[in-house]
Amino acid sequence: MASTDIVLPLIDLAPYLSPDATPESKATVVAQVRAAVGEFGFFQAINHGIPLASQHALIEAIRTLMKIPKEEKLAMSFLKNPSRRGYEGSGDTFRTGDKMHDAKEAFYIGRPSEKVEPPGFHGPNVWPSPDLVPESEFRDPVWSYYQQTNALGRDIWQLLIQGLGHPGDLLSQFTKKPVVMMKMIRYPPFSSTLPGQFGVGAHTDFGGVTVLLQEAGRDGLEVEYKGEWIPVPALENVMVINAGDMIASWSGGVYKSAKHRVINKAEDTERISCATFWHGDLDATNPFVDGKGEGKAGDETVADLLVKRFRSQFSLMRGKKTEEVARGEVFAH
Ligand SMILES: O=C(O)CCC(=O)C(=O)O
Numbered sequence: 001m002a003s004t005d006i007v008l009p010l011i012d013l014a015p016y017l018s019p020d021a022t023p024e025s026k027a028t029v030v031a032q033v034r035a036a037v038g039e040f041g042f043f044q045a046i047n048h049g050i051p052l053a054s055q056h057a058l059i060e061a062i063r064t065l066m067k068i069p070k071e072e073k074l075a076m077s078f079l080k081n082p083s084r085r086g087y088e089g090s091g092d093t094f095r096t097g098d099k100m101h102d103a104k105e106a107f108y109i110g111r112p113s114e115k116v117e118p119p120g121f122h123g124p125n126v127w128p129s130p131d132l133v134p135e136s137e138f139r140d141p142v143w144s145y146y147q148q149t150n151a152l153g154r155d156i157w158q159l160l161i162q163g164l165g166h167p168g169d170l171l172s173q174f175t176k177k178p179v180v181m182m183k184m185i186r187y188p189p190f191s192s193t194l195p196g197q198f199g200v201g202a203h204t205d206f207g208g209v210t211v212l213l214q215e216a217g218r219d220g221l222e223v224e225y226k227g228e229w230i231p232v233p234a235l236e237n238v239m240v241i242n243a244g245d246m247i248a249s250w251s252g253g254v255y256k257s258a259k260h261r262v263i264n265k266a267e268d269t270e271r272i273s274c275a276t277f278w279h280g281d282l283d284a285t286n287p288f289v290d291g292k293g294e295g296k297a298g299d300e301t302v303a304d305l306l307v308k309r310f311r312s313q314f315s316l317m318r319g320k321k322t323e324e325v326a327r328g329e330v331f332a333h
């Protein structure tokens with residue numbers, strides 16, 4: 001059951017981001033973020049720097065893409081793409097332990113690189129052909145939002161780093177070429193989901209900072225807090241921020257990675273959202289160790305953590321054999 005009395009903290013980022021921010025006003029935001037992510041793993045943010053027009057254009061772009069014929073979407077399937085970009089159909093991913101596959105469909109882009117780089121987190125993006133969807137209706141608004149959400153993810157990382165008592169520019173140590181994947185999601189109306197099916201089943205995010213845009217008025221996200229599910233209202237111009245497992249582990253548990261899930265309860269209305277997962281360099285290891293922070297030393301890199309997580313939780317695709325999964329050929333966010 002969802003609890004209605006507890007709400008996620010709402011943090012105003014202006015005293016940190018605005019040009020006239022002072023060291024004192026910045027320190028206040030650092031403390032607010034540390035308290036929120038330490039307690040809930042999540043917070044809501046206003047004055048985050050992503051223009052409202054860009055958010056609206058992104059939502060429209062996702063809606064437009066999802067309306068193209070199914071065969072055209074499947075032709076861009078992320079299952080065929082070596083760096084996991086493109087279209088994920090409803091039922092393409094399944095979390096171990098879930099009763100049913102997710103109802104959602106999604107489209108992924110990431111940091112573009114000319115060639116696919118092993119183990120397959122960097123590579124070229126997939127875009128619909130302009131005859132199908134003009135660039136002005138998908139590629140352009142999506143790319144510009146991607147850049148803005150990248151900047152916000154960087155700011156949040158810096159806030160979290162400072163919350164651990166380090167200078168924000170420690171970030172540059174592990175973000176020369178960070179993995180930043182963006183997942184644009186459509187949840188079908190409740191009337192077209194199966195009984196007991198979730199839009200996205202309960203999970204934690206596995207990596208770094210997640211920046212989430214929900215289409216205003218289309219509620220559905222719930223966050224676990226002390227054994228209860230707290231609904232997170234989908235508010236206009238409010239971003240939802242959360243920390244993934246890697247941050248929880250790197251911070252030695254100072255920050256939480258909270259379980260969350262999505263149920264689109266609207267009978268006849270779809271729900272659009274967009275999550276940006278801002279991880280770090282593939283070869284980076286915990287930057288907070290060696291007497292510099294609370295985390296534990298370990299040889300695991302960002303790439304190790306990502307591969308492990310994809311295999312254990314998100315990677316059992318319908319029709320894919322376990323051996324293929326074990327070889328790490330099937331990755332998804
Ligand atoms: O769509 C949402 O509100 C949340 C999506 C999510 O949790 C995810 O994709 O990891």
Ligand SMILES: [Fe+2]
Pocket residue numbers: 203204205260
């Ligand atoms: Fe998530």
